[in-house]
Amino acid sequence: MVYKAVDLLEECKEKQCKISAIMRIEEAEAASITPEELDAWMLDVLEIMDQSSTQGLEEEIFSISGMTGGFAKKVWEHRKSPSLSGEFGLSSMAKALSTSEVNASMGRIVAAPTAGASGILPAALSGAKEKFNLSNEELVPGLYTAGAIGKIIALSATISGADGGCQAECGSASAMAAAALVELMGGAPEQSFHAASFALIHIMGLICDPIAGFVEFPCSLRNASGVMNAYISADLAMAGVESLVPFDEVVEAMYRVGKLLPESLRETALGGIAASDTAKALEEKYL
Numbered sequence: 467m468v469y470k471a472v473d474l475l476e477e478c479k480e481k482q483c484k485i486s487a488i489m490r491i492e493e494a495e496a497a498s499i500t501p502e503e504l505d506a507w508m509l510d511v512l513e514i515m516d517q518s519s520t521q522g523l524e525e526e527i528f529s530i531s532g533m534t535g536g537f538a539k540k541v542w543e544h545r546k547s548p549s550l551s552g553e554f555g556l557s558s559m560a561k562a563l564s565t566s567e568v569n570a571s572m573g574r575i576v577a578a579p580t581a582g583a584s585g586i587l588p589a590a591l592s593g594a595k596e597k598f599n600l601s602n603e604e605l606v607p608g609l610y611t612a613g614a615i616g617k618i619i620a621l622s623a624t625i626s627g628a629d630g631g632c633q634a635e636c637g638s639a640s641a642m643a644a645a646a647l648v649e650l651m652g653g654a655p656e657q658s659f660h661a662a663s664f665a666l667i668h669i670m671g672l673i674c675d676p677i678a679g680f681v682e683f684p685c686s687l688r689n690a691s692g693v694m695n696a697y698i699s700a701d702l703a704m705a706g707v708e709s710l711v712p713f714d715e716v717v718e719a720m721y722r723v724g725k726l727l728p729e730s731l732r733e734t735a736l737g738g739i740a741a742s743d744t745a746k747a748l749e750e751k752y753l
């Protein structure tokens with residue numbers, strides 16, 4: 467199935483509507499349910515996202531392996547201290563870390579688009595909710611738009627770290643979040659795609675190198691940086707900065723880069739940070 471940004475944009479233009487409106491109808495039809503039933507399902511999804519992104523703020527959550535945990539709580543407690551990222555940035559990173567920790571502890575998360583990158587979209591939506599005083603109902607269009615971006619990447623490239631490196635996982639999640647944020651801020655569909663392009667361009671080439679093969683480190687850090695990537699990408703687009711390369715071509719480029727990555731840099735724990743002496747010692751200890 468070919469699913470391209472260029473076609474989606476054309477449809478938005480024809481129907482004078484947002485990306486979310488098209489995605490909502492398409493997905494309801496695909497699931498043989500009404501759009502209202504799908505909205506209700508999306509609200510449940512947001513509820514799970516809310517739980518996973520806040521669970522680790524007040525209690526330390528450790529992974530099943532025992533190798534990592536407690537980053538979210540540390541960052542949350544630090545949020546009001548003098549910092550460069552500010553309270554909003556630190557809170558968002560803490561929430562992204564929280565979902566990553568819930569995932570590593572085998573708790574319930576929404577894979578958006580994957581478990582490894584599951585912290586980015588919930589943290590970004592929570593940030594929008596707080597910043598613009600939105601209800602969960604008002605966040606639902608953001609989820610649809612995020613879904614459209616994820617669908618385009620999944621159908622024309624890959625969202626798998628084993629296939630295309632971390633750019634395909636955390637990059638896709640940031641692109642999904644960036645496009646959603648633009649729509650929630652009142653941006654046009656074109657601006658959502660510019661934001662999604664920026665998010666992928668910012669981290670193009672990012673390898674997948676989880677220590678000991680556990681989806682923990684550097685994964686949780688990349689979720690924290692992924693939400694900040696989504697914010698800056700959305701803000702760039704809202705400021706009127708445009709991607710010289712259309713989103714479909716950015717996705718193709720990301721896929722080509724992913725295919726060029728050697729196997730050692732695609733979730734095998736044989737390269738990158740996972741190949742360091744310390745990582746190897748940790749592997750010995752925790753595997």
Ligand code: SF4
Pocket residue numbers: 582583626627628631632633635636673674675676680681682684685686688733
């Ligand atoms: S480093 Fe690999 S396993 Fe970890 S989040 Fe990125 S793609 Fe997923």
